[in-house]
Amino acid sequence: MTGLASDTSYDFYIRIDCGMGDYSLWVGPYTAQTLISCFPISDLQADFVGSDLADISWNPGQMETEWELEWALAGTITTPGTGQGTTVNVTTNPMHQLTSLTDDTAYDIYVRAVCDPTQPDYSSWQNISIATQCLPLAATTVVPYTEDFETFTANLDFERENCWSATFNGSNNFSEYDWNVTTNGTTPTGGTGQMQQIQVQIICILKH
Template identity: 30%
Template sequence: MKKITLLLAVSLLIFGCSSDDSPNEENQQNSCALPVNLSVQNLTNTTASFNWDVSISSSLYQVEYGTFGFSQGSGITLTVPDTYTSVQNLQPQTQYSFYTRVFCNESQTYSNWAGPFSFVTLDSNPFCEDPTNFTEDVYPDSITHNKIDLYWSSPSSGGSEIQYGVQGFNLGSGTTQIEPDFYDQSASINNLNSETTYDFYVRNVCEDSGFSSWVGPVSITTLNEPSNPNCIDPFNFTSTSSGTNSDGSKYFDFTWDYESSQNSWEIAIVEAGTAFNTSSVTATSFSPVRVSYGGVTSGQAYDFYIRSNCGGTNGFSDWVGPITVTAQ
């Protein structure tokens, strides 16, 4: 009986010492002062700098931030060595909040959280100019069945970002392509689907100053997939004028776009409404071109088709058309 009593007394003594010497986490958190004077500086449309003051010496802090009203524990948490930190990739015109706490050297745990401090990001970035003149590139082969070339002005020293997706996609869910060179004011977007309309956006990257606003969308549709990938179809086949030559024959002026490597084409003419045939084909190495025909009747409508001649084993493209023109 004496042994049992002695063992119980020793156990109580050990438990009591352990409780006195190791305060629980809540007591530890309350053992040092919270950060104060929370503020935001250098605010842009996508970046912000968080600042705060402390009354104790420490070299370790935690910050948690998220959109306004977020539940603590569900935000983004950063551990930093100073009483300030910068965050990026925020959304424009969006309300955010942040909390911060300090590591207490004496108790070897963090203080309670201070905050929230709330703020709203700007609509645009006063320190980062927006790109301008965003459009498809000016070259004839800027659009193919699987590639689109883009162009813009006013690039930034930090380069640019392009985001794209099938028409109607939401910004943030698309594919991002980075153009890091200041001198690059154009980009080729490859591996696209044929006969598909895409939306494109661009923004400048201004290094420590964040990003410009997104500019766009520019909506562009890829071309049909060619049956002969070695000889791409001409596109944007257009009649620009027609009339009568001095000898009474009729002329028709055409223009079209084409792959930069192509330099030879064939144009076929049939009476409008009749089946396509190649009984009257004119070869040309010029675009634009004027084609003249004898025996063509004024007031009669004609259908015109065009195809590329890529030579050798590359063969011909598909016939493209018709476009219908009435002889003058």
């Protein structure tokens, strides 16, 4: 069989040609894995991530000079190479700058080497995830700046949202940062009264 992609698993079925237009039943599937035509890229990384752009680089797998890069909002790409994200063909240098990104947003980035563009034939995908930076507070921001957290997601193991992030010390962990909501306006957990809430706000403002 020809025209297969490298580093790819295929299922196949077999039947016997008994002659005179008579065939046995199909048996299978049997599975075979093609060899890698060129090695996957390595050291895929974001050299710089701003609020609206990101510089991505990697090392070639071998001597290839062409790559395919696909990117999209985090969670959008479930099967790279099928058009779920934005695809960019990169040539000569193993680097690319993503532009027109949205601030405070997570993205998934996939890169693979192009072994033979005429077949086409590719290496396996490598991927990373990045999060763009938040925009700085504008000089026109009303002082004092306040955040009531009313728009934050309830019942979430809070780590990062709306340009706020949680930190922890000692044995604490992110699962202890929860925004809980009840229908009667009370606090559903103990030890989280107003004084403790004010303390959290002050810490967050200093770290913003």
